[in-house]
Amino acid sequence: MKEITGIKEYIKPENLVYRKSSLLTDDIMHYCPGCGHSTTHRILAEIIEEEGIQQDTIGISPVGCSVFLYNYIDIDWQEAAHGRAPAIATAIKRLLPDKFVFTYQGDGDLAAIGTAETIHSCNRGENILIIFINNGIYGMTGGQMAPTTLPGMKSSTSPYGRDVATMGNPLKITDIVATLPGTFYVTRQSVHTPANVRRTKRVMRKAFQYQKLNRGTCFIEIVSNCPSGWKMTPVQANKWMEENMFPWYPLGDLKVPEEQQDQQPKTE
Amino acid sequence: MERELRLMKGNEAVAEAAIRAGVDGYFGYPITPQSEIIEYLMEADPAKTTGMVVVQAESEVAAINMVYGGAGCGKKVMTTSSSPGISLKQEGITYIAGAELPCVIVNVVRGGPGLGTIQPAQSDYFQAVKGGGHGDYHLIVLAPASVQEMADFVGLGFDLAFKYRNPVMILSDGAIGQMMEKVWLDPPRERSKEIPEWATTGKTADRKRNIITSLELDPFRQEVFNRKLVEKYDAIRENEVRFEEYLCEDAEYLLVAYGTSARVCQKAVQLAREQGIKAGLLRPITLFPFPTKRISELAGQLKMALAVEMSAGQMVEDVQLSINGKIPVHYYGRMGGMVPTPDEVVENLKERIIGG
Ligand SMILES: Cc1ncc(C[n+]2csc(CCOP(=O)(O)OP(=O)(O)O)c2C)c(N)n1
Numbered sequence: 001m002k003e004i005t006g007i008k009e010y011i012k013p014e015n016l017v018y019r020k021s022s023l024l025t026d027d028i029m030h031y032c033p034g035c036g037h038s039t040t041h042r043i044l045a046e047i048i049e050e051e052g053i054q055q056d057t058i059g060i061s062p063v064g065c066s067v068f069l070y071n072y073i074d075i076d077w078q079e080a081a082h083g084r085a086p087a088i089a090t091a092i093k094r095l096l097p098d099k100f101v102f103t104y105q106g107d108g109d110l111a112a113i114g115t116a117e118t119i120h121s122c123n124r125g126e127n128i129l130i131i132f133i134n135n136g137i138y139g140m141t142g143g144q145m146a147p148t149t150l151p152g153m154k155s156s157t158s159p160y161g162r163d164v165a166t167m168g169n170p171l172k173i174t175d176i177v178a179t180l181p182g183t184f185y186v187t188r189q190s191v192h193t194p195a196n197v198r199r200t201k202r203v204m205r206k207a208f209q210y211q212k213l214n215r216g217t218c219f220i221e222i223v224s225n226c227p228s229g230w231k232m233t234p235v236q237a238n239k240w241m242e243e244n245m246f247p248w249y250p251l252g253d254l255k256v257p258e259e260q261q262d263q264q265p266k267t268e
Numbered sequence: 269m270e271r272e273l274r275l276m277k278g279n280e281a282v283a284e285a286a287i288r289a290g291v292d293g294y295f296g297y298p299i300t301p302q303s304e305i306i307e308y309l310m311e312a313d314p315a316k317t318t319g320m321v322v323v324q325a326e327s328e329v330a331a332i333n334m335v336y337g338g339a340g341c342g343k344k345v346m347t348t349s350s351s352p353g354i355s356l357k358q359e360g361i362t363y364i365a366g367a368e369l370p371c372v373i374v375n376v377v378r379g380g381p382g383l384g385t386i387q388p389a390q391s392d393y394f395q396a397v398k399g400g401g402h403g404d405y406h407l408i409v410l411a412p413a414s415v416q417e418m419a420d421f422v423g424l425g426f427d428l429a430f431k432y433r434n435p436v437m438i439l440s441d442g443a444i445g446q447m448m449e450k451v452w453l454d455p456p457r458e459r460s461k462e463i464p465e466w467a468t469t470g471k472t473a474d475r476k477r478n479i480i481t482s483l484e485l486d487p488f489r490q491e492v493f494n495r496k497l498v499e500k501y502d503a504i505r506e507n508e509v510r511f512e513e514y515l516c517e518d519a520e521y522l523l524v525a526y527g528t529s530a531r532v533c534q535k536a537v538q539l540a541r542e543q544g545i546k547a548g549l550l551r552p553i554t555l556f557p558f559p560t561k562r563i564s565e566l567a568g569q570l571k572m573a574l575a576v577e578m579s580a581g582q583m584v585e586d587v588q589l590s591i592n593g594k595i596p597v598h599y600y601g602r603m604g605g606m607v608p609t610p611d612e613v614v615e616n617l618k619e620r621i622i623g624g
């Protein structure tokens with residue numbers, strides 16, 4: 001690699017606009033370039049650090065590309081079987097009610113194999129945070145169709161495009177959980193632009209704070225990309241996501257706590 | 269405080285013993301013939317007294333994963349079910365074994381396969397003792413033969429589960445679960461405040477983060493872990509074998525039976541002795557570890573062994589392995605929810621004796 005000369009003179013306090021969260025470990029993330037998982041991890045680490053709740057937080061990582069999330073953020077973790085994270089979170093929170101408990105799950109994990117656990121933990125109003133990364137595909141296993149895959153979208157198990165007549169329509173599980181009285185705050189965001197990253201960080205921080213109120217499940221869907229599974233460059237993937245995913249999964253709050261409704265920051 | 273005498277169903281005894289043993293959490297889903305356990309707990313509402321959490325899950329799959337979560341926090345947690353529900357739990361059980369978490373799982377067995385019958389059976393022996401879920405692992409399996417043992421094995425189960433960081437199964441059956449007997453209940457124990465050093469309770473500055481997982485992509489490291497499990501199971505085989513003998517000192521014919529079948533066989537031994545047949549009974553209390561050594565020792569004095577079980581012949585394979593060809597080993601059993609009678613067992617024993 002060509003050596004960048006003179007870089008040292010740029011490394012000055014006044015030039016530092018960004019730093020690595022102290023809770024992000026030095027493990028090299030295994031994600032593909034441009035993947036939304038890593039950005040979301042960073043936000044999560046920053047919030048836990050800034051809120052000063054490392055010693056009070058227990059995360060549950062899924063089966064999916066983010067299975068090794070526990071290697072990247074320096075908190076206590078439990079690694080769930082595929083789809084079962086909300087059941088695990090339920091017990092942790094019931095037994096340690098003063099702790100912050102969250103799950104981090106992909107769309108296959110949360111909306112296919114774990115549908116029952118998702119719906120019922122939300123329906124019981126478990127006082128946990130569910131972070132749902134919807135990239136419309138099974139990333140980890142090599143790009144198979146997910147319940148969230150768009151109509152006509154090609155994947156390795158829908159090579160001719162998702163045929164809704166036989167494969168069903170994309171499952172908007174976030175819309176479903178928003179209808180349940182057990183959920184307290186339900187929102188859909190993205191992390192593909194700096195503005196969206198800031199907004200997602202804001203709502204995620206709020207969701208962590210809501211857990212202190214003991215008022216029910218907070219649910220954050222992050223419409224994300226999978227450049228590898230979609231067979232696109234990161235730039236193409238983000239553009240494709242804006243043009244195709246967002247119409248199906250419009251960003252914004254689906255359910256906000258009543259007392260907050262007037263002061264909600266408007267999201268598009 | 270004193271022990272307390274009560275008349276209870278086996279299932280109720282499990283529930284009451286759980287509260288008294290200081291269990292932190294119970295997660296269940298109704299299924300006959302064991303629904304009394306969750307009903308009893310819901311009615312007792314121990315959240316108000318001991319602080320024990322009781323949750324009716326949406327499925328056995330969810331319930332066992334709740335157990336995983338609670339166990340991962342170092343808590344004493346348990347679930348109960350019957351055969352079809354235990355099949356659903358197998359995914360969670362193998363993850364619990366793989367993550368080396370302590371917990372107690374009760375199977376009040378009913379006849380199968382499939383939906384089968386709601387009547388008692390012992391047809392889940394292989395599933396309980398040989399693995400059940402995928403991967404190389406073992407449960408510690410306790411087989412109660414009375415309402416008293418249903419109660420006692422809850423506390424014993426947790427002691428063993430925490431000693432070895434391993435799931436423990438109480439393999440009961442519909443008869444033991446449903447019948448009423450006198451039971452001495454231990455005085456209530458406080459819930460433990462001890463936090464095991466591996467538990468996920470929030471990472472503090474004085475320790476590394478704790479991770480509960482069964483995942484290891486590096487085959488070398490996975491094998492190292494598998495070997496560690498094997499060593500643990502060997503230690504369990506060495507230290508935790510439990511069994512009971514009845515008239516074995518001079519026995520020439522050995523009945524081997526656990527749970528409900530053992531009760532039947534105790535009577536059968538008496539009947540056989542009245543007819544001049546020197547019969548004895550070995551009742552395994554732990555099915556894993558199996559009392560292999562003792563059965564092998566007894567083989568020296570025996571003419572024959574007969575495994576009696578409410579299945580198509582599952583435990584008999586472990587009796588055969590224990591005896592290793594030294595003497596003939598036979599099986600007698602009933603299935604489908606039928607319970608053998610002592611007379612039937614004696615008749616079968618006599619046929620075998622004549623048959624050689
Ligand atoms: C019980 C079980 N079934 C199937 C799998 C295989 N598997 C691993 S990850 C995965 C899908 C993950 O997709 P998603 O949840 O969308 O996460 P992503 O990788 O896209 O982030 C599947 C099917 C498994 N590990 N366990």
Ligand code: SF4
Pocket residue numbers: 030031032034035036037065135139140225226227228229
């Ligand atoms: S396969 Fe997709 S979801 Fe997985 S790391 Fe790569 S881009 Fe991200």
Ligand SMILES: [Mg+2]
Pocket residue numbers: 106107108133134135136137138139146
């Ligand atoms: Mg996905």
